[in-house]
Amino acid sequence: MQLKDALFNWLQIQIVWEARPSDRSARDTVLFFTEILREDHQVSDLEKREEESEYVISFRQHDEMLSYSFPKEAAEKLLSDIVSEPKYNQSFE
Template structure:
């Protein structure tokens, strides 16, 4: 998986996990993508910032800080799809 794709997937699932903190699947998937970014791409210090129409992901790679920007609408599509599907809108417990 390309770095930009992995960053986008991590961002989307982070948004889901924040919206649904008791969702263990979201948590596990977020950890999976974070591990992939660390191990496959040597990315560290991931952070995301929401702006008006974009999300900015900041990370370190080879000792340098990099940023990648994603359209807010695209980044939030997964949580919108989940929330629109009744079978996924159950109460989760740890």
């Protein structure tokens, strides 16, 4: 998996987990992508920042600070799809 794809997948599921903190599947998937980023891409110090129209992911890779930006609408699509699907619309508090 390419670095940018892994970062985007991590971001999408991180947004889901933040919106649904009791969702164990979301938590486990965040941990899975965090591990991929750490082991396959040597990423550490992973942080996300929400801006007006995008999310910015900052991280350290090979002793260099880097960042990628992703459109907010694309990053939040997974959460939107989950919320709009009745079988996944359980209470997660």
